[in-house]
Structure formats: C-alpha cells, structure tokens
Amino acid sequence: SKIVKQLRMLGIATKIESARLGTEDQGFNALAENVDKLSTLISEKVDNINKRSNLLNTVLGGTIENLVKLETEQKEQSEVIIKNISLSINAFSDRNNERITKSGAISSSSQNITRSINEIVMSLQFHDITRQQMDHVRTALEESSENFRRLHNQNDLIDSEELGVIYDVCNLQSVQLRNSLEEFVTAISQIVENLSLVEDGVTQILASATEMINQKESADGYCLSSVLNEIESIRSGLIRTQEIGNNLSKSIKSVVGVVDDLSAYVLEIDDIGSEIEIIALNARVKAARTGSNGSALGVLSERIQKLSLDAKEQTVATSKILEKVSVESKNLRVNVEAGSFENENQKLIEETEKISLLVKTMIESERKSADSIDKLQSEVHSFKNEIETAVDSIHVHDDAKNAVQPVINGIDEIIYELSRNNIVSNKNSNTKKMLGKYTMQSERKIHLTYVEDAGTSNKKNTFSENTNTESLGDNVELF
Numbered sequence: 001s002k003i004v005k006q007l008r009m010l011g012i013a014t015k016i017e018s019a020r021l022g023t024e025d026q027g028f029n030a031l032a033e034n035v036d037k038l039s040t041l042i043s044e045k046v047d048n049i050n051k052r053s054n055l056l057n058t059v060l061g062g063t064i065e066n067l068v069k070l071e072t073e074q075k076e077q078s079e080v081i082i083k084n085i086s087l088s089i090n091a092f093s094d095r096n097n098e099r100i101t102k103s104g105a106i107s108s109s110s111q112n113i114t115r116s117i118n119e120i121v122m123s124l125q126f127h128d129i130t131r132q133q134m135d136h137v138r139t140a141l142e143e144s145s146e147n148f149r150r151l152h153n154q155n156d157l158i159d160s161e162e163l164g165v166i167y168d169v170c171n172l173q174s175v176q177l178r179n180s181l182e183e184f185v186t187a188i189s190q191i192v193e194n195l196s197l198v199e200d201g202v203t204q205i206l207a208s209a210t211e212m213i214n215q216k217e218s219a220d221g222y223c224l225s226s227v228l229n230e231i232e233s234i235r236s237g238l239i240r241t242q243e244i245g246n247n248l249s250k251s252i253k254s255v256v257g258v259v260d261d262l263s264a265y266v267l268e269i270d271d272i273g274s275e276i277e278i279i280a281l282n283a284r285v286k287a288a289r290t291g292s293n294g295s296a297l298g299v300l301s302e303r304i305q306k307l308s309l310d311a312k313e314q315t316v317a318t319s320k321i322l323e324k325v326s327v328e329s330k331n332l333r334v335n336v337e338a339g340s341f342e343n344e345n346q347k348l349i350e351e352t353e354k355i356s357l358l359v360k361t362m363i364e365s366e367r368k369s370a371d372s373i374d375k376l377q378s379e380v381h382s383f384k385n386e387i388e389t390a391v392d393s394i395h396v397h398d399d400a401k402n403a404v405q406p407v408i409n410g411i412d413e414i415i416y417e418l419s420r421n422n423i424v425s426n427k428n429s430n431t432k433k434m435l436g437k438y439t440m441q442s443e444r445k446i447h448l449t450y451v452e453d454a455g456t457s458n459k460k461n462t463f464s465e466n467t468n469t470e471s472l473g474d475n476v477e478l479f
Contacts, residue, residue, distance in 0.1 A: 001046065004039050018032065034275075034279050035279065042269055042272055045269045048265050049266065059255050074241055081238070084234050085230075088230045098212070105208045109201045112197065132439060136438065160424045167423050169434075174411045174412060177404060178408060180404075188397035195390060199383075210377075252333040256330060259322055260326070270319075273315065274308070277312075280308060281305060284302060431447065431451065
C-alpha cells in the first residue's frame with residue numbers, strides 16, 4: 001500500500017515537472033500516466049489479495065475447526081464402535097452358548113426318548129414270549145395229566161416213582177409260571193414307565209426349544225434386535241466418519257485453491273513491477289538526453305525504479321509465504337486422504353451391511369421358528385393326552401395276574417397233596433426230557449436252577465448233551 005501511494009505521488013510529481021518543462025517532450029506525461037495506471041492495477045491486485053487472504057483465513061479457520069471436530073467425533077465414534085462391537089460379540093457369544101446348551105439338552109432328551117421307545121418295543125415282545133412260555137407249561141401239564149389218567153386207569157395204586165415225576169413236573173411248571181408272570185408284569189410296568197419317560201422327554205424338548213427360540217432379552221438386555229440396532233449404529237458411525245473426512249478433504253482443497261489464486265495475483269504484481277522497472281529505466285534514459293532540464297525527471301525515474309524493485313522484493317517474500325502455505329496445505333490434504341482409510345472404511349460399511357442382513361435373516365428365522373413352536377405345543381399337548389390315556393388304559397398285567405395266579409395256586413395244591421405221599425423225587429431224571437423242548441434261554445436257566453437245587457451232579461454235562469443246537473430241531477433260540 002505504501003508503494004502504491006509513493007508511485008501515485010511520483011506520477012503526480014512527474015506530470016508537474018513535465019508541465020514545467022512545457023512541450024519539449026511528451027514522453028514524461030506518458031510515463032506518469034503509465035505509472036499511475038500501474039499503481040492502480042497494483043492497488044486492485046492488493047485488494048484482491050486482501051480479500052482472498054481474508055477468505056483464506058476463514059477457510060483455514062473452518063478447516064482447523066473441522067479438524068478438531070473430526071478428531072473429537074472420530075474418537076467418540078471409535079469408542080462407540082468398539083463398545084458396540086464388543087457388546088454385539090458378547091451377545092452373539094452368549095446366545096450361541098445358550099443355543100449349544102439347549103441343543104445339547106434337546107439331543108439328550110431325544111436320546112432318552114429313543115431309548116425309552118426301544119425298551120417299549122422290547123417289552124412288547126413279552127406278549128409273544130409269555131404266550132410261548134404258557135404253551136410250554138400247558139403242554140407239560142397236559143402230558144402229566146394224561147400220564148396220570150393212563151396210570152390211574154391201569155392200577156388202583158400209583159407207585160411213588162410215577163407220582164414223583166408228576167410232582168417234579170408240577171414244581172417246575174409252578175416255577176416257570178411264576179417267572180413268566182413276573183417277567184410279563186415287569187415288562188408291562190416298564191412299558192408304562194417308559195411311556196411316562198417319553199412324555200417327560202417330549203415336554204423337555206418342547207421347553208428347551210421354546211427357550212432357545214424365545215426372543216427374550218439376555219441378562220445385559222441384549223437380544224438379536226438389540227444386536228441389529230448396534231450394528232446399524234456402527235454402520236451409521238462409519239458413514240458419518242466418512243462424510244466428515246470427505247468434507248475436510250474438500251475444505252483443504254479449497255485452501256489449496258485460494259493459495260493458488262493468491263500466488264497468481266502475486267505473480268501478476270511481480271509482472272507489473274517489471275513493467276514499472278522498464279518504464280522507469282526508459283524515463284531515466286530520456287531524462288539524461290534532456291540534459292540539465294531533465295535532472296528532476298531523472299531523479300523521479302530513479303525513485304520509480306527503486307519502488308519497482310521494492311515491489312518485486314515484496315512479491316518474492318509474499319510468494320515464499322504462499323508457497324509454504326501451499327506445500328503445507330497439499331501435505332495436509334495428502335495426510336487426510338491417507339488417514340481417512342476410505343477404502344477400508346467402505347469395506348467395513350459393506351461388511352456391516354452383510355452382518356445386518358444376516359441378523360435380519362436370523363430374526364426372521366426365529367420368528368418362523370416361534371410360529372412352528374406354537375404349532376408344536378398344540379401337537380405335544382395332544383400327544384401327552386394320548387400317552388396319559390394309553391397309560392390309564394393299560395390293565396393287562398392285572399388281568400394276567402388274575403388269570404395266572406389261580407393256576408399257580410391250583411398247581412401248588414397238587415404239589416402239596418403229592419408231598420403228603422411217599423414220593424420219589426429225582427428232578428434231573430424226571431424233567432430231563434423237557435430240557436430240549438425249550439425255545440428260550442430263560443426257560444433253560446430256570447430249569448437248570450430247579451435241577452441244581454437238588455444237588456444234581458454233572459448237571460453241566462447233562463445240559464450240554466441234551467441242549468445241542470442240532471438236537472433241538474425247530475426249537476431254535478428265538479429271544
């Protein structure tokens with residue numbers, strides 16, 4: 001501004017001096033006009049520089065404010081994101097562990113149900129087993145009865161050995177009947193018990209499935225909906241961080257643009273200074289030619305040239321400052337762009353969108369599962385009622401007791417009456433021929449136990465000789 005004032009004053013002085021000289025040389029008037037014009041141009045450029053400088057200050061102030069704001073918001077966002085990620089991971093982990101535990105309980109209940117059903121199926125086979133055992137007892141008793149009638153018709157008195165055969169057969173069949181009845185009653189009791197276990201198992205599966213599907217909140221107040229909200233919050237935070245970074249980058253680009261404009265204005269002033277210097281140099285040459293009358297104009301021209309040099313020095317100094325600002329601005333822009341991690345941020349946003357979609361799918365799956373649970377509850381309730389009805393209607397073991405116990409009592413009466421006579425009991429000999437007729441290992445064990453009670457020797461040899469698989473014909477071991 002001082003240089004401009006001085007140039008204008010020198011221009012005016014040049015005009016005055018030129019007027020004093022008269023019309024000897026109009027070149028100095030042109031010099032004065034050019035100096036005045038160039039001073040005006042410098043003044044305009046200076047005004048533009050001041051305006052752009054003020055704008056630069058404003059933009060820099062906004063950029064600094066945005067930088068501080070970015071740092072604060074990014075720090076807050078990072079803390080929120082880390083917290084939300086941690087809470088979401090914990091919620092997922094807790095829910096996963098809960099699912100694993102409930103799935104294990106369901107698997108265990110399923111295995112128990114399968115085991116109970118297998119035992120029910122096995123127990124149901126005792127219907128046929130008991131029937132065969134009853135057939136064997138009936139056959140043995142009918143044969144003994146037929147032998148007794150035949151002997152009674154032939155002789156009025158039956159010897160003790162023949163009565164001993166009947167006695168041992170009745171004793172053995174009494175034991176077989178008791179064992180059959182006991183096993184049959186036990187089998188029916190197991191069926192009832194296992195049906196109750198199936199009912200309990202189905203109830204446990206339903207309870208575990210309901211708890212597993214139920215959208216109740218965890219101890220920390222988290223469920224899948226909460227996780228979804230946290231993921232959406234993370235995604236919003238990442239987008240906000242990206243927006244702040246983009247705005248900051250735009251601000252820094254604006255700073256660089258303003259600095260570039262200032263540099264252009266300064267260069268224009270530098271060019272004007274060069275023009276003034278040339279004009280002043282020409283004026284000094286003209287003044288020298290004018291002689292002693294042009295000495296004052298020579299001094300003015302020298303002063304104008306000096307001011308042009310001062311202007312160039314000012315523009316050089318200003319250019320250096322602007323160049324430093326430009327370099328720092330560009331470095332700042334590079335650092336911001338490098339520190340924005342835009343690609344990584346975008347990848348994180350895409351990943352959160354994928355996770356959000358996955359959680360939404362899980363929530364929808366749980367909703368459908370909840371609908372299925374409602375239907376399952378109705379079916380399980382109906383199934384339990386059917387089991388309870390079936391259990392209440394099972395009385396066949398009582399019927400078996402009522403049917404078989406009188407038979408056992410009748411056989412025991414026969415045994416009691418026979419024991420009052422002088423009978424000859426030889427368990428091994430009297431029941432030996434029956435051993436090969438058994439179709440079940442349990443019958444053989446009872447038979448051998450009955451024989452062992454008599455202290456029969458080489459009972460093992462007797463069994464091995466008479467129970468050879470080939471000698472049994474069709475009486476192969478069935479159960």
